Amino acid sequence: MSVFKAVFKSIKSTFGNLILYFAIFTFFGNLSAKTIATTNETMFKESKVSVAIINNDESALSNGLVDYLKETQKVVNPRTDSLEDINENTRFGIYNYAVIIPEDFSEKLSNGDAENALEYISAGASTSEYLLTQKIDDYLKDVVIYLECGYSEQEAIDLTNKQMIKLEETKALVQSSTEEDHFSFFSGMYTFNAYSLMMILCTCISSALLFMKNPDVKNRISVSGMSFQKRNTAIITSVLLLGIILTLLCIVAVHILGFNYSSDKSIYYIINTFALMLIGIGMAYLITSITSSENIIAMLSNMLTLSMCFLCGVFVSTDLMSASVLKAAQFLPLYWYVSAVHYINDTPLGQIWGTTFATKISIEILFALIFFALGMIISRKKEQYAV
């Protein structure tokens, strides 16, 4: 029991790190998962582009355009007048598009000199840019044509708005919808969990294992009356229990944050997370067998975890990666964890449990065993050659 207690006491120094990674997970993991989560739709739902508007004209024509955008798109506050800041906001997806209505906008339209009457900022030639540019262009073209055909300014605005609202009834038909078409909140959270849990486990377990490697502690335990078997059983049990507690902490956090989402596939996500726990413990064991320096342990943990997260689709979606990178990533454990999360997300509930899921989990466990084996070989060789 004293060895067991000592292991738990030894992680006191890592509380700062633990709180930091946990805070990152609960706050930013949650934010990122909510951003990328999509739902399964059976009805057509128009994609709305988030657009910021700077209206320097404040005329009936410009206000008509603003009202049209407010009705059909997601209008947000630009919160700045600086065009550079607006450009960065569109580039980094804070909003997708910015419309700048110049002071002489209505004057230009009324005089029939409508070329380049409106300016916009977007993040390059994207689909959302094309879509909204077309919509605004259609709107303005309607207004210009009405004005040119002898309608008054107010008539042109009213007719265009009426037409645009009528067109909202033209909707596409959604023919079928599969599980693959959506990405759930839980998938987002459990994907981000790969980074947080790995860092938490590597930091805490390494700290505990390092404490047990301390010559003073080691010698004191050796001269005690405790048998070799009992001592090692206590260390293994305490490390495993520590891993389970930390993993449960992350799982509970995911489910508290996602309490208003349906979680019928939770059991599979949890099984996958426990497989990740074994990888984390294995990696921590391997790292502590390589070095006894706290500094180098922190460096190796960061280096390995961050690199794997970027290569295996934790931070950047695997859809954006090249096929050759994904093939190489198959030799990394986090690839299989992320792949299992995607498999759970894309497969109907009743069909998840099967060979594919079991294979992914088995590969994760295999990676954990490889890390343990490597750690043991390194420790033995170090002892043999007294390194």
Add this chain to the structure above:
Amino acid sequence: MFVRIFLYKIKELTRMRSIVGWNFLFPLVLATAFYVGFGNLIKEDPDTFKTIDVGYVNTNSQDSPFSELLEELSKETDEHIQVLNVQSFKDEKSASKAMDDKKISGFYLENGDKINTVIKENGLASTTLNQIVRAYENAKFQLEEITTNHPEKIEQAIKLQSKDLNLMKEHSFGNNTSRYLQYFFALIAMSSLFSSWISTSMLNGICANISEGGKRFECAPANKLVAVAAGTLAGMLIQSVSNAIVVIYIQYVLNINIGIPLGETILITTIGSGIGIAAGTLIGSLLPNPKYHVVVPLLFSMTCSFFSGLMWDQIKQLIQYKCPIINKINPAALITDSLFIRATYGRTDTYIQNIIIMLSMIVGCLFISSICLRRRKYVSL
């Protein structure tokens, strides 16, 4: 004496394995991981408009104006955009099968006067397909309206409808820096802040309450200010070299164009290293327990780097949108922002402001540290 201490400090610091690992090796490994993971996205933006594959089923016996519109949208525009790639199907069943096989994103079904858009899933591509039908119907409504109320203007209306009026123009900013380059800028910022534990390691050797070496140093008849200045400069030199290696590696080995002249990039990162060194000195002087001399600088560097976009490129801009003051006090965000602004817009007022804030941070941290470190007296050692 200055030169001697300076050279000895360089020797001492470069022999520390942890510093070589963290400050030289770690940024290179991470830069390689970034490059392998999403280096291709810097050259080919994944958000770029992609031609939509769409099917077309016309149950009418003759061609309609809608098919002409589809033909028009299948041509490449002056901006090199081809909106649609249209495939004709003889019936709805074969078009549905092609959609299920993911050969097309959706299809148009024209039956009499009615045009239906059939899609598999919601999204921007589906909305674009639907918008094409809306624009087509809109033109029809408009002509009906003008025919009813201003029939004399109908010819002019048809002429205007078929003309490209160029009503909108995109604001140009010169260089369009890829949002994925932000990860590399944040990496350079992180590497710069890693110098914080160079200074905490340096302090270990000069504080009598921390190490045996510190005791010898404090009782030696050497000028402390000169010694500390030499050590600080040695640390800054090491970090600047490390940053230069990272920048050269990204620019010339990974072949990613940062978009800033090399000299200026190194200058910005050297100021960044200065912040790291100054922050490390402050941490070391405020926390006498050497146990915290690794953990706290590590937490400081990684937290600042996270908020500057190292793991999530949107985060810095999100903070800028919600609470910009945080970016002005986060040294990693200042370094990242300076690099991004310089690459995209050149030397703007914000760029100069960032440099001034960074220099003020260095002065501020060193000033507080000097107050904490000067004339220390030890009751017992």
